[in-house]
Amino acid sequence: MASSTLVSRRGTRGRKARRRDTGQGRQRTLISPAQLGRPRGRAVYWIVFALVALGFTLVFLGPLYWMVTGGLKTTQEVVQSPPTAFPSSIHTENYSQAWNVMDLAQLLLNTLYYAFGALAFQLVLDVAAAYSLSRLRPVFGRAILGMMLATLMIPATVLVVPQYLTVLDVPIFERNLLNSPWAIWLPSVTNAFNIFLLKRFFDSIPGELLDAAAMDGASPLCTLRSIVLPISRPILGVVSIFAVVGVWKDFLWPMLTLPDPGKQTLNVGIYSLSNGVPQNVLIAALTIASVPTLLVFLLFQRNIMSGLTAGGLKG
Amino acid sequence: MSAPTLSTGKASAPPPGHHHPTTGPDSAREEFVRALRRNITAHGFLIGAVLCFSFFSWYPMVREFLLAFQKTEDGRTTWAGWSNLSYVFNDPAFWQAWRNTLLFTVLALLLGFAVPFVVAVVLNEFRHAQGYLRLLVYLPVMLPPVASVLLFKYFYDPGYGLFNRILEFLHLPAQQWLQDPGTSMLSVVIASTWMNMGGATLIYLAALQGIPGELYEAAELDGAGLFRKIWHVTIPQTRLILSLLLLMQIIATMQVFTEPFLLTNGAGPEGSTTTVVYLIYQYAFNFNNYGGAAALGLLLLVVLAGFSAVYVRLSRSSED
Secondary structure, rough: OOOHHHHHHOOHHHHHHHHHHHHOOOOOOOOOOHHHHHHHHHHHHHHHHHHHHHHHHHHHHOOOOOHHHHHOOOOOHOOOOOOOOOOOHHHHHHHHHHHHOOOOOHHHHHHHHHHHHHHHHHHHHHHHHHHHHHHHHHHHHHHHEEEEEHHHHHOOOHHHHHHHHHHEOOOOOOOOOOOOOOOHHHHHHHOHHHHHHHHHHOOOOEEEHHHHHOOOOHHHHHHHHHHHHOHHHHEEEHHHHHHHHHHHHHHHHHHHHOOOOHHHHHHHHHHHHOOOHOOOOOHHHHHHHHHHHHHHHHHHHHHHHHHHHOOOOOO | HHHHHHHHHHHOOOOOOOOOOOHHHHHHHHHHHHHHHHHHHOOOOOOHHHHHHHHHHHHHHHHHHHHOOOEEEEOEEOOOOOOOHHHHOOOHHHHHHHHHHHHHHHHHHHOHHHHHHHHHHHHHOOOHHHHHHHHHHHHHHOOOHHHHHEEEEEHHHOOOOHHHHHHHHHOOOOOOOOOOOOOOHHHHHHHHHHHHHHHHHHHHHHHHHOHHHHHHHHHHHHHHHHHHHHHHHHHHHHHHHHHHHHHHHHHHHHHOOOHHHHHOOOOOOHHHOOOHHHHHHHHHHHHHHHHHHHHHHHHHHHHHEEEEEHHHHHHHHHHH
């Protein structure tokens, strides 16, 4: 092995060295390194790069800049024509007003409560189900998995009406879950895609590892806790982030099932109050509502992006 | 549950652990007890998720079909036959909603399918700041939808909105944006593309990074220029991902609700942004006509089922 790598490296040294000059050792892409190496290629590259970088910053950060500064303007300035690029005077009190008038603390707490409750339910029930389907393989396991995956074929919006009617009067238990966090938590468990991702990951764990644990007399629960879960940290991270972000971004379902203003989520609460407050206070509220998810994104961007491309297509 | 079924389950997945090479009825019984115990544990792990699916997924699926053929009057539910469907078909808003949904889908694909691909191809060439640019594209995906949508509503304002300022700066005529039936849907699509294009872009980027560089080298030896390399290498190499994402986006965009609901209160000027899902919402929650909502939902389901089936087929073939 070692010698053959050496030989092949010696054979392609010239090309590799040149590639490193222009491409920092990365895999080659559409434009050849040689073309980029020429003065004209290099000039075109930098012009395109500068235009795209500038354009992207304007298109994607521009609106966020407008949002943050819009929240700092006076009621007159924010609806003034032509608009001002910089607030002529800074009014941070809009943010505290938004916080108080729209009761953002309550909305934020509600959303956190729903999101992390849903996360806990999904982590416990979906992980247990995926582990059972992957490793314990009960009778009818394949049929159950198939029925779970079949729900992915049904457009989510089509099910909203019958799901809502179910929440109004849960059969057998005869409970009305309207305005209760259970209306968010329990349906969040029916995430077939998460179960599929988890099962596929558990399938890839070498069987000998689990057999050895069973040989030592470990129960399935013990094996799951002490062997499977520690190995599965990356996939658990991805599933957790998507569980929290999913609840955070949802709109129609919480709007229907949590109509009580004291129990609403950030999205629904801000929407239902949006017509009653001045534009600058509303924009300040939008900024505050964006901060938590942006923080999560900046902290976990690596996990989020890898999760997106690893599992984003299969289903 | 009978013993033979249990042992079939066992044959497909031999349980880990001790194995006594004994024979006779005793060992068969022991085998049975072990399989039974294994199944009880396994179903114990499954039961929570299965109950949730039963109540909030499988039962609603059945109920959707039942609702479509039932009607409720004065608290009494009776069979309605095809009357819900014929009611839906005769609603003047029905065809308009489908036209609007199709218009949204076509516009959203032109923007939301093509733009991320071009962006990904360009980004993949960059040797600098790729991480920063990737971060930027994905940023809006992480915002709460209410924040991005209400922000765009502010930009679209014909009086003080940012967009008419930009048009003025470019010496283009000002638009009424959301207030004009001619441009309202396009405005919704622009906002929706800004909010959602990050995901597709990152998936394309990952696919582009999987293309072997030798293919481009070979194409260059054959004298291919930039566009012929894209046409003969990039697109064929990413064809599967492209078609999967196309299907996924058709399925997602045909279910659009939140963006028009928040931007134009759903219907928009002269009903120009009424989508099929908004009509379902109206039937169910404004008119209390659950039968009509379910019937329309069933129609949407049938239309999308075809796309879903092709999607599942393609993604299966990509697994192999």
